[in-house]
Amino acid sequence: MARPSTRLGRYEIRSQLGAGGMGEVFLAWDTELERTVALKMLPADVASDQLRMGRFVQEARAASALNHPNILTIYEIGQTDSARFIATEFIDGETLRQHMKSVKLKPREVLEITLQVAGALGVAHEAGIIHRDIKPENVMLRRDGIVKVLDFGLAKLTEQQVSSVDTQAPTRTFFKTAPGVVMGTVAYMSPEQARGLTVDARTDIWSLGVVLYEQLAGRMPFEGTTIADIMVSILEREPPPLSHYAPEAPAELQRIISKALRKDCEERYQTVKDLLLDLKDLKQELEFAAKLERSTPPDLSKGATDTRSSDQPVVTATLRPLIVWLASALLIGLIVSAGYYFWSKRTRQTAPPTSPIAPSHQRLISTFPGSHTAASFSPDGSRIAFISEAKGVPQVWIKSLSEGDPIQITFDEDPASRARWSPAGDEILYVRRPPGKASIYSVSPAGGTPRKIIEGGRNPNWSGEGKRLVFERNYDVWTANRDGSDQRRIDGVPPTDFLAADRMPAFSPDGSEIALFQNEKGPIGDYWIVPVSGGEARRLTFDTIFGGAPAWTPDGRFIIFPSQRAGSMTLWRVPVTGGQSEPVLMSAGEDTEPEISRDGRKLIYTNTRNSHILMLTDAATLQSRELKESRVDIVNPSFSPDGTRIVFFALNEEGDIHIYTVGTDGKNLEQVTRGKKERNIHPQWSTDGSTIYFYQFHPTVSFRKISVHGGESAELVQGWEWGTHNGARVDPQGKRIIYTKMDKGSAAATMIRDIATGTETAFSLPLRHMRWSHDGQFIVGTHVPVRNWNLAEISICPVAGDACRKLTKGYSPQWSHNDERIYFLPFTDFEGESLWAVSREGGDERKIMDLRPMHPIGNFFDVSPQSQIVWMQYRRGKNELWLVDLYQP
CATH class of the missing domain: 2.120.10.30 (TolB, C-terminal domain)
Incomplete structure (x- = not known):
């Protein structure tokens, strides 16, 4: 064992901080950089054990690959004649376990801690690293409130495979590397981890849900006197309701925890980002409710005030709906008032x-x-x-x-x-x-x-x-x-x-x-x-x-x-x-x-009052009329099969993204999707006009369908998002989906998926902006060689597999109503666009109309059976420059 004043290379040991199955941790002084560090060392009697050494190095490599303020920083992997060590930043604080023992945590503090842990996990998951052992002992709280996630020694790059198990590990800790082998601390294991199945990032979401529950309830959600009892509880039982132990906790927290602790990982939060969104939303709601409570004078006629300590305002069940309504009304009023005040003063x-x-x-x-x-x-x-x-x-x-x-x-x-x-x-x-x-x-x-x-x-x-x-x-x-x-x-x-x-x-x-x-x-x-x-x-x-x-x-x-x-x-x-x-x-x-x-x-900035206009233009007469004006973008408009309605997506005042339809006369605007906090994009019609297909990236990540009249949407394919499964289009028969498989921002392949069976086949040419012909026999799309849009080409391809034919240079092709012509946009640096058409056989290429001024992010258009063209006009208001004097403390 190292003693005070012992030197390990440039590090001078000051004191021991702790010890565990994987080694001892010491407080040390870096004599070269003159800073305090923590040294984690393997004891000499196991330094020669290849498995333990492998895990030791694994921890360092996994953690040092991550760069996030809530992840412990690795300074160095070092070795002397007698020891091997990792030098890390020293955390001046306590573990979450110690903190929970010393104080009763309030919901807002719990949220703050959990948000930081989730942020760290999000970065790790994006790097392909799963922690696999999230527990209060592996979460440190600095004295300034910063949270640090420790011990990525159990982490594993998702593509890595190891087939051995550490039989000398502590009783309550196991090692997971492949199906059939378990790793992690039992009480925080997900059901799939406890069974020794292959795990992914969703196992960390479960463990974080356990920690979240424990912080609020002051006890574990799954308990037992033996390891076997705990595992049975995890696999077969539901935890006691949070309200039994933390009645002051918001009901929304119970919902979030319940979703994180779904035993079927397919029903759990699918990404930490989704969990983060819900936690952030709840935190903002709590902060707003607290401000509202503080701004409301007490009603002295009601007698004594409830003095219970809580982050939540104490509201009776009868008054809670009224408070919620008032809060919403007040928030809307504040936004409107703030806007008017800024514009006038x-x-x-x-x-x-x-x-x-x-x-x-x-x-x-x-x-x-x-x-x-x-x-x-x-x-x-x-x-x-x-x-x-x-x-x-x-x-x-x-x-x-x-x-x-x-x-x-x-x-x-x-x-x-x-x-x-x-x-x-x-x-x-x-x-x-x-x-x-x-x-x-x-x-x-x-x-x-x-x-x-x-x-x-x-x-x-x-x-x-x-x-x-x-x-x-x-x-x-x-x-x-x-x-x-x-x-x-x-x-x-x-x-x-x-x-x-x-x-x-x-x-x-x-x-x-x-x-x-x-x-x-x-x-x-x-x-x-x-x-x-x-x-x-x-x-x-x-x-x-x-x-x-x-x-x-x-x-x-x-x-x-x-x-x-x-x-x-x-x-x-x-x-x-x-x-x-x-x-x-x-x-x-x-x-x-x-x-x-x-x-x-x-501070200087630009202020403008732009308008986004949904325009309808007759291709024959070039007469245009406005259908709808909005202060926010109206994106991806397209005609219903009979040409009487237009679907698009747009941001609403709550920050949600929803799908809407409107008549071609500009009347009867209808909102199709209505879920709170939903974000739905890129809608398209079914051939009979009864269904709308779309992407959703919150609360799920999926490709979905919904009745044109609204209601509950249904999932067609799970896990599809615009950046990985781009431009999905359902065929006229509603049986197949064609999409672009993306790799690092480029079209890697064009795939056709059978909706019923899920089987997929690769298409002959990587295409973007694809559209089915009305008979479902041909695809028209954009081919972009070597990621150079200046070389973008419109190509038409038989679905049967014959060679594709280049038609012209351009992008965003659309079929005419009889499939005889292809409408498209030429590449002009995405500004000052014009609409052109070319014969499906090639040739007879001519300009149809200008689409000016078109917003750079709004280069979407569609052509109806009646040869009407819908597009988004960008009407820029007067841009003004405003100078702000900043407060100097």
Whole structure:
């Protein structure tokens, strides 16, 4: 045994922290880096045991591959002549087991702890790592409230297989590597783990459900005097209702726990992300209810106040529905009032004075004519560069924030976008967009001749010191020197299948990381951080909603980002280490493109009141009429088989995504899906018009169907989502589904699935945007060679398996009502689209109409049997620039 003052390499042992079956843990001092660490060592008598050594190294490798604030950080795997050890960060705190013994946990504290554990597991699961031994002993609570998940020594990469078992393991701990072998602590095992079956990430969800129950109830959900008794309880019995031991706990917690502890893993939460969404929603509801309770004066006529300690307001059963109704009404009223107040006054402090981002006053900067976007501060924060349409074509302008008129500095024929002032102050980057291709240019703040920096690039941003740029090209994110040389693609950026929406990458202040918006399910997604040097990306938000350009705070602690997570596009912030998102500004219209000055004293952003118009155009006369106007995107409209109604999906005011239909006369708008917290996307009609097929990614991940009149939906295929099983289309007979199998954002294969049997066959050509002919004998789709949309081709393929034929260049094909012609969009950088048609035999290619202005994420259209064309017009309101003075503590 190591003793105090013993040296292991550069580590000096200070004291023993603990011991277990897998070794001893010591407090030590790193003499080189001068920091306190924890050393986990194998005792000498087992150091030669190959199985134990293998598990020891397995722990280190599994944990060191993970990068998350709630996962224990591994510093080093070391070895001396007498011992092998892992050096990790030292956690100044206590285990969750110790904490539960010392205090009675309240529901809100339990939620906070569980959210952090779930966040850690989510990152591990995305890396293919299952913990397999979640229990209070493996959860540490730091004194500052940060939770750390320990001991990934029982974790296993899902593709790894080991066939041996540690017979020397402690009595209550087993090792699982393959079917028939068990591993983990018995009382926290899932039923499939207890049976020795193959397990996946859902076993961790069960274990976390057990820990959640235990925190609230103060006892285990499954108990027994022997291991056999406990396993019987897990396999055959239901836990006592949570209300027996924690009557103050919300009923929603009982539902969440019950779903996590479903014995059939197919009925359990399928991903930790789904569990996280429910936990976050509940936390927000509890916080809102607490605020409502505090803001309601006591009714003195009711006598004495109930003084029971609880995170929940004490509400009688009779009054609870009224309180819920009042809370909803108050919330809606607050949102409406806030919107009106911001639009009329634009002055509000929306964060507490201690917040790092606390608006204290704001004012309109763009009081001059035109529409203005994409503002960027000069290094000293005294001026801004921005894009203005004051003289027609959008160009780069600059303006002093104190006085004087704006000055135009570029005079190109092509529109400009995304102006970015360099940290050195000597140049301004912007994007020039001639038809079909965007390129990045540089111009002096004094004007002059711009010079091209990067061919084919878009959405540039500077690194903090101004030596490197980050930008997008096609599907990828790149960096380059400020002159455009040394271009490097960033590895580790999550793949996307949706080129039309931008990621808008932004360097961290120290230049080591990049924040971006990742389109995951068509145009909707979340914010991620990616290391510049490559490596594993980490997700910051779990909203899967419309977003935009993120910005870093100067201290690198937070990301400011636009999101429709509350029903309209507003500005939020999230810690870069992960955690709860908080509103920064809530105003009328859409708030986007935030940027903070280098001294952290100012925030500037774009506010606009855009409209999304569902348009109907007659292909013969080109006469158009508006069917519906919305402040949020109307996505993927398509005609019913008889051409009398249109289905689409859209965001509602609660942040849910639902499917709607509307008549072609613009009347009789009907909501088809209605489940609370559901997110349903990309609907399509059955041939007889009675059923709508769609994707759902919350509360399930599946491809589903529902009656056009609503009601309960039914699952067709479990586990399908837009990013992996893309563009699914049911054939006219309702018997087969064709879809694109995706691999890292690219079409890997086209598959045809028999709905009845589940059997699948590969198609002859990887296609996107596929559509069945009306007789079900042919498929038309888009073939994208080498992930280059400039080379996208429309191809028609017999389902019987004969060779496909290329028709023309373009994408998003649609059959005419008689299958004789194919409508499509040409590739023009997804802006200023026009609609074309080509004969199914090739040739006779002609333009039908312009689809301007079409939103970049709204390039969906459909053609009815009556040759009517439905599409989404994007009517941009006047863009205004607003400057916010930030509170300085």
